[in-house]
Amino acid sequence: MTLLREIFDEAQEQVRTSEVSGPILAVDIGSVNTRAVLLDVVEGGYRFVSHGVSPSTARAPWNDVLIGVYDALSQIAAATGRDLIDENGDLILSPRGGPAGVAGFVATASAGQPIRAILFGLMPDVSLGSGRRAADSIYLSLLDTFGLDDRRTTEERINVLLNAQADLVLVVGGTDGGATEVMREHLDTLFVAYALMKRHARPPVLFAGNAALADEIRERAEEIDFPLLVADNVRPSLGTEYLAGAQEQLASLYNEKKAQNTPGIAEISRWTKDGVQPTAHGFARMVHLLGALRKHNVLGVDLGSMATAVAASLDGRSYLNVFGQLGIGHAAHQVARQIPPAYIRRWLTVEGVEDADVLDYLWNRSVFPHTIPAQPAELEMEYAAAREIVRYAVHSARTSWQTGNTGPLPPFGTILLSGTTLTHTPTDGLSLLVALDALLPVGVTNVLLDPYGLSAALGAAAPLNPQALVQSLAAGAFYDLGPVVSVPGRDTALRGSLKPKDGGKTMTFKVAAGEIRPLPLAYGQKAELTLEGGALGGRRKLTVTGGALGVVIDARGRPVRFPRGDDARRKRLLAWRQALGEGVRS
């Protein structure tokens, strides 16, 4: 696959591809679910052969992720007749294939305790900003940040370092070839604190600052005796940000720390070639690959229980932001600290729900993160919260995109939704509506669901055999809700026609401003869509391919405006929901 090789070569990460042939097993260990998928060659091409899903067992009373992994693998073994685990509890790896085991294995994880880190840098808006964005690529809890504007005394900073029990210290700061003295003085605090710690208590330091200081820091690391990793400077010049080097090292540290603090990860890591990778890294790679394959911008949102990951392949660049305190399960109680309950309530059609009820709901979701909404009111609150979490996460992620975070969302040809909440809705229409309400895309956007929750694992598996990934995607790894046409502004009424390319009957349509409407087109069927409307400034023709909802015309405008008054708002929300179908997904 030349294209994919080019992607790997061009990618800002140094991924080694290694042409595994034969069955490939990929596992993702989430906070709530553990999923596994088996890819194998069927009739000359790679296909999804089987998948398994089991409740994750990272937490009490099990406290061992292996239990959930064994269960997911046993489902695949039962469905395929292929033994995967030997009598010692290890994965059977048979590089040349065969009736038992697999030729390749990858694992991603987001479950378990986040990495506890301290960030050291110089300027808040320069190196510290880049350091924070690099740290955003893994599931990390930032305990403290030390910059030049820190008003604490040296003693206070040393005491923080000594008492923090951090897993990692990320050091950034200085441009390559720039002044070193300020950084040197700043780092003295760190070195004094390290000298005071017992040797085994010194967390690893990842240095991704001024390259001119790297050798000096290596010497200090040897002298004081602490583990050091050096990555390329995240801010080689004032106007350049380069995160991939630091992100790659962070992923490696993540695997190492996970193996130490999450029972079962060490065993699974031994089955892999490159360790257990952060789920978000695999997800970001999948989004970037989709962007390259489809030759347009792709946005990915993985709404998890403990964290939300936003990945973008934008104008050929790959971006990844992980929001560790923003999730719909374990972290749901943190949502209220960042998003006012009133923002969530505006999406509800049920009456009598107060801010206090929203808070209770979020706290209960946090205490029982695996639960699913059973009553209609709960379903509304779940998806109202999901809309706001996704909206907030993408808005925050945009600060790291070169396009900035003001104005409408940049045009994305594809949006990939992952995470059980987004993909396991009662209706396809609800999945689509949540995505549109939260993201407000403009132009023509295909919305894909990741129904098996395996985009991260597949992204991680891509280097094993890029062809396997491409063939699996072609065979329908994702569920296409269909293209959505949205126009910005207020004058958004659209009319036009949809002419199926198989010679079927042409339908004409009119969608009034403020409405959303699906046009019938069979899944996978191509059609010519002709559009006219004030905002378009003339007639437009384009070829579309039908998804689960056919083709959707979203004439609600950008931003979406609610009518005044609660009753009118509720009526409008219900109309949108009904337009996309309240029926049950078949």
Added chain:
Amino acid sequence: MTHVYARARITPSTSFRRVHWLPRGSTPRVLENQIVKAADPLAIAEVASEHRIVDIAAALGVAPEQVEPLLVKRPGERIMVGDVLAQKPGFLGFRMRQVESPIDGRVIVVEDGKMLLEGKRIRTVVEATVPGRVISVDPESRIVVETTGAAVDLAWGQGGLSWGTLKVMDSAPGLETEAGRFNIDHRGAIVVIGSPLTEEFLRGAIEIRVKGLIAASLPASLLPLLNDAEFPVGVTQGFGRMAMSRTIFDLLSQHNGREVVLDTGESSDWRDRRPEIIIPLASQRRESVRDVRERRPLAAGQRVRVLQAPHTGKIGTVTSVPPEPRRLPSGVWAPGAVVEIEDMEPGKGVFVAFANLEQLD
């Protein structure tokens, strides 16, 4: 898949082991097979309270490399506030310039003309979270205590560990909470109500100085007020306005007046165990300790806690496990089990998603 996502204990008698992780530098204070009470010290760790850097060279007006012969206190030596750390005689021995210690502690290192001081060491005590027998002591990492008793895993709690007499204030679970029932008997007790916690009731508990509070439920809007409470607070059902499960209420009522442990653990996003109530039953026969990691598929006859409205927090018994997913009132399709729930008419089962069940030990 018939595995549920969560398991909990609501049991009149069980034996289990509790791991107490030790901070680095701990010294154990117990031996294997020793009997301990809840809150007994298991290990003691000492850590420095603070560090100070004193710039000796600057204070004495000398170059850093000239500091060494002027030192009065050297690395490793103990110091008190006001002790002279270094001094420099003035002209003809007059007007001695001195640098005094700002803290009690000891000298750690002198480098580049600066002296690093370590403050007094603070003791951290690792207390037993349950009464029982110490079955293993690993000074580097952990001490394990085994105990037998009734146990109730709570939905949520905060405030740490408390040990006291159980006082059940209600005669039945309910939704109305009457404040103003406190008397001197409740001082130092772990108080239970079968109804939601209210602000008025919480204020009463703070005023009478209870040692712990267990309620059925808690509106999340009350959480900031819990910071005023110097005792742990736990809820059995969850957040909002819910009555206590009859099964839990009866179990706690049965042990009214006994010594209990309310352990809500650390207030942390990462929990390796649930907040819990332990009622030690020393006189009962010791039961064999079950492997808590054992994972049993859900089957008819098993007890479960329901986490699905409108039965959230109720205890029930699985009557069947349908092979196919069913549609919940919300429209979500999910695999699940039919459960007969306490307080409901026998024979009337409710379909509950596996995701909304806790398997009970």
